[in-house]
Amino acid sequence: MLVVMRHGATPAEIDRVVRTIEEMGYDARPMPGAQRTAVGLVGNDGRVDASRIEALPGVAQVIHVTQPYKQVSREWRPENTVVTIAPGVTVGGADVAIIAGPCSVESEEQIVAAARAVRAAGATALRGGAFKPRSSPYSFQGLGRRGLELLAIARRETGLPIVTEAMDEHGAYLVAEIADCIQIGARNMQNYSLLRVVGRIGKPVLLKRGMAATVNDLLMSAEYVLAEGNDQVILCERGVRSFDPAVRNMFDLTAIPIVHNLSHLPIIADPSHGTGLRDKVTPMARAAVAAGADGILVEVHPAPDRALSDGAQSLDPGQFAELVSELRPIAAAIGRGVVHPPRIVGTPVVAVG
Amino acid sequence: MLVVMRHGATPAEIDRVVRTIEEMGYDARPMPGAQRTAVGLVGNDGRVDASRIEALPGVAQVIHVTQPYKQVSREWRPENTVVTIAPGVTVGGADVAIIAGPCSVESEEQIVAAARAVRAAGATALRGGAFKPRSSPYSFQGLGRRGLELLAIARRETGLPIVTEAMDEHGAYLVAEIADCIQIGARNMQNYSLLRVVGRIGKPVLLKRGMAATVNDLLMSAEYVLAEGNDQVILCERGVRSFDPAVRNMFDLTAIPIVHNLSHLPIIADPSHGTGLRDKVTPMARAAVAAGADGILVEVHPAPDRALSDGAQSLDPGQFAELVSELRPIAAAIGRGVVHPPRIVGTPVVAVG
């Protein structure tokens, strides 16, 4: 940590900073400069809470050199973390994962049709919301527990593991009973109580970047999950707020190589929310893979123009199949493949009735 | 709602939009233009979910004319809502409320000293965090339940009602046992499960604007509380994310007259988080009152350079007293006063031991 003193800070002020650093148990190294003095704080093996020092007279600025996160960092663990959602379905390995499905689970017919369609086109896992965070209390809020049951049916029919969102502690336990991977949505990225709970549950977590979260904030939120002993975390870029009304969100694909540089955790990209516009999903999914994404998360609906939510950004099955076929050569260009759908391991269809 | 067709949309595409609107139970009014056709949707008495229509071929854009919120709107209730935190302590009436106190409750000595100091300077209510959302899992997370007990002691000593944050459902019930007003922090503004809970609890709610929330998003989140039957909601501007590293947040004071125009709910401003810099708190608190804020929320610590959190943005008691004395003539310039501290109604001090 570096404490920059104001131009004209008095020796007494500099001395007080030095003493405060020492009181806090660190070493202080004053560096007088031509224009101003800086005081280095050394001896810390993590980020220091700078509030006390920032508040001292004569201090212009406190600059953190050490990153505030720890277990998520590549310095902590140099090799990539590979998250296993289901046997044979991994995120963060050599191949690109494809997680697809409708925004919301609407009915057995719809979710099974969607699951079959995305599996046929090459998806690795099924997404679909049972609990939906909606900005209006009057909008469709998802089928809840019944939606989870329908997801289980779709998994049995297709063998695809399930990724679905939990919105609160109680819901997290319900979701964990059925889902293979618990999604934490953008609006809850800094819901620390929820992060601790899914950390404790121990199932794989898909953590979406908040709408105004820096990459650093995203990593800090992941740290909450790892701090509970759960390192099975997949990060997800899904666009951030911007000034341009041309898109619903600004899709920040540079976050992908940045995360790969700073952290061992895998990162995937969601071009459906990242753009909010169906005809932008395909080019931006390609771009995400070219940028190095470990997977993509795409909204696919059997009949987008009848969807109860997010129809305008959902692909239909034909568009999705075409997208997957475009992704293969792009993945190949950077030495990667596309993860294969898992074999059907659940009870066969006849057993359902 | 207005559906704008692409230039060159076919009659069949326009017709399909018309039929879809009618299927949804509304009237459709096509308006052919020189460059493109638009189709008006009329007959709705609230916001329509546009996903189905946005997904139709030939549709360029869907424009919402009706606001998505209802009970928070001034059209729903023209007169101002006055929120009563404690007998005689209101927010949203003629006078400006002053809520002050430390970022975190640290000890009985600290919170009682802070409460006495802010009361002496003219504060109307005491703030102080028992549960603290911190971006690092390794930072001080607040004293929790013990912090709530200390706040109760400070209230008994000074008569000041308590405003303190709840971070999750369980915490909301704990906080509600003691607090006079439950704060929902910026990071939880779209934690809809928590909003429903505090809506049901029924105590006054202080809802802070999220870091990337539009004014519309803030009103939608308040709608969640009102939808549960609780209209005692105070909104709070506390700065939003911006590109300028000169400040921790960009303090959007224009939100104050905008909210007053759109909603009957009161709105206060938090210049401590809104700027993140102690020497900016006083000018921006003055500016907030001049812009019409119904109150201010300020961090004051008996000894800022020893604070466990947010020391750099906390005023000391002397600075706070000076701030309050500057606010009076500014409030007077726009025909308002400053709310008086409540009389001490709790058990007298001697009874504590």
Added chain:
Amino acid sequence: MLVVMRHGATPAEIDRVVRTIEEMGYDARPMPGAQRTAVGLVGNDGRVDASRIEALPGVAQVIHVTQPYKQVSREWRPENTVVTIAPGVTVGGADVAIIAGPCSVESEEQIVAAARAVRAAGATALRGGAFKPRSSPYSFQGLGRRGLELLAIARRETGLPIVTEAMDEHGAYLVAEIADCIQIGARNMQNYSLLRVVGRIGKPVLLKRGMAATVNDLLMSAEYVLAEGNDQVILCERGVRSFDPAVRNMFDLTAIPIVHNLSHLPIIADPSHGTGLRDKVTPMARAAVAAGADGILVEVHPAPDRALSDGAQSLDPGQFAELVSELRPIAAAIGRGVVHPPRIVGTPVVAVG
């Protein structure tokens, strides 16, 4: 300057940084830390171009301690600069200046009516655009040279000095022939060629903050004018781009105390562009003065609903008079007055015919 090495940087990499700093003529001070090594660069009396060092292997980050600007800084000149637009009309002194007038000069009748109205209400100077930067090439672009002549007539009629915009080098010389203060608009804040020209011309300059400019960027642009020997620069906050469509711009009033802290130059605020909405102009003008603005710049049109540009954000003369009367007690609350309009010193009205 502080060069932070990556965790695991080799001694050879650290050594190369040290040698590069020395080659550049400075002293290097390595500081080994528990997690990473940092190397201080000392001996510079201004900002160092860090590109060479950032590019070296093993370097994680370069942190600048010295500000990149010089002559605009308060460290360079501790006392406030007072800009004199006309005899008796100053910005940056004890009193708050009020510059008002229409967006565009439209006709002699309109500009003279506007000038009389704003003078009667207490304005200190007249604004009005002769050259208008418009985002569409097909919009009204201003009356050009003829507009300047009409401004001169309005000045002769009312004694108010003229503030008007120049958009390019050629225009700057034309504007300088007539204007008392040359405005550089937000879109040209980083048009460095134009900044140099107005620096050389030597007349007072009103420099508006760009739509995505940090406070630092604004100060750097002002440095271009001062570097040419012209210190008569008034900065102007006029709102920046944001994600919230509720306002045209986000009005960043915290920039006012920040500039006062960093620089000796005066800063005024433009609530008309800063909000883009007529009914927000008055509260936000009050807020600007309460935050410490050295003046306000307001659009006033004799008949806003007939204005050729920006009608929706212009006050009518009655609204403006009311605004000025509200500003006086707010200025008084922080120990300031409002600048008085200048006496009419031009040729008397009868001489015009």
Added chain:
Amino acid sequence: MLVVMRHGATPAEIDRVVRTIEEMGYDARPMPGAQRTAVGLVGNDGRVDASRIEALPGVAQVIHVTQPYKQVSREWRPENTVVTIAPGVTVGGADVAIIAGPCSVESEEQIVAAARAVRAAGATALRGGAFKPRSSPYSFQGLGRRGLELLAIARRETGLPIVTEAMDEHGAYLVAEIADCIQIGARNMQNYSLLRVVGRIGKPVLLKRGMAATVNDLLMSAEYVLAEGNDQVILCERGVRSFDPAVRNMFDLTAIPIVHNLSHLPIIADPSHGTGLRDKVTPMARAAVAAGADGILVEVHPAPDRALSDGAQSLDPGQFAELVSELRPIAAAIGRGVVHPPRIVGTPVVAVG
């Protein structure tokens, strides 16, 4: 255009809007709704200046349906515009163009070495700044006219056409004498006087997106060039300002498919400025091509750690060659090739001495 009236607008207010629209020469179509009335304006064949109407009493909002630009729109010209920089070197056709070179021209040796290196690796054109817009007046500002001469030498040596920036009117004429394509930088994107000049000059223009420009703003600025009769405009995404300090700019690749949808003009991407970090340039260049960019603009320096500007974001020749080899299969995956370097058509090398 759609004029939305406030809830509770009086019939007289609605009537006044109708009459104003008719006075302006258009047809008005009132549409009474369940909550509010809207009035459609029809008969316009371009965007209407809404100021007069926005200012009328009872008006809540004015919504533009027609785009404000014209000649740049795909509705105006459905087929792609192909810009020809030099014989055989086009942007906007089937193949992806690669424009590379140093940030600044520093010396004959440096620019010729850079030109040879980028040509050998597959670049289509040479970039290099002779006039440099720098945020500090004390930074290296480019070699000016001498830099242009050195660029001409590099072209003669390698056959690569030249893309270089003009910062003002005078400079535009100088640049036009030598350059094959005139670059307008991000800071000058709304310097309308300069846009008009390069429109009149008629040479190909490379127009970079401003730091806070929406896609719409970018298209409006291009419209200034086309309005002067010059349709040889290449747009360029180079990142926009964001709240995340992890990157210098946020690289908005979604702008590429958006521009392709709205306009017939080609759009390329600049991952060097778009990320500001050397090790992010390669993945983001790949992403840009995958997203459909018509070309990339990359900073390459023969010895980045000795560059006078932007060293930290420049590739060295080896890294650049590797990048180009990665781009070929990605372009192929979406049915495109990479433009071949032009044959050397200038005076042969031996003739130089």
